[in-house]
Amino acid sequence: MPKSKVKKFRGSRTCGGGTHKNRRGAGSRGGTGNAGGCKHHFVRDMMLGRVMGKHGFFKHNAREVDVINVGDLDSMATEEGRIDLGKMKVLGKGSISRPVTVTAKAFSAAARAKIEEVGGEVVVS
Numbered sequence: 828m829p830k831s832k833v834k835k836f837r838g839s840r841t842c843g844g845g846t847h848k849n850r851r852g853a854g855s856r857g858g859t860g861n862a863g864g865c866k867h868h869f870v871r872d873m874m875l876g877r878v879m880g881k882h883g884f885f886k887h888n889a890r891e892v893d894v895i896n897v898g899d900l901d902s903m904a905t906e907e908g909r910i911d912l913g914k915m916k917v918l919g920k921g922s923i924s925r926p927v928t929v930t931a932k933a934f935s936a937a938a939r940a941k942i943e944e945v946g947g948e949v950v951v952s
Contacts (some may be wrong), residue, residue: 900917900929908925909928913931915931916934918935919940927944927947931951
């Protein structure tokens with residue numbers, strides 16, 4: 828039976844690395860962590876499912892807008908029939924049953940039509 832590597836290298840200074848610097852540090856194994864993923868360890872990382880770089884689309888000019896639907900306005904109206912939404916945008920989903928005066932930053936065409944159809948008023952702030 829052949830001698831195990833551990834027993835073979837017991838007592839030797841370099842453990843089979845030859846001269847003084849061989850087998851020392853991460854350089855002997857091509858780096859640590861994800862080093863070399865785009866170069867000498869490309870196939871290994873590809874098989875492990877690691878993908879480098881950016882993926883997908885990104886909108887640089889996207890603005891988040893708070894929205895509310897016409898169907899939610901009935902419950903929000905005061906006794907005078909006024910609703911102040913500030914910087915929100917009103918969209919046209921749902922229906923409204925009574926005339927109200929709605930103040931908001933923007934209105935979709937469908938929302939404007941539904942509010943004015945029941946006798947309400949649209950005020951763009």
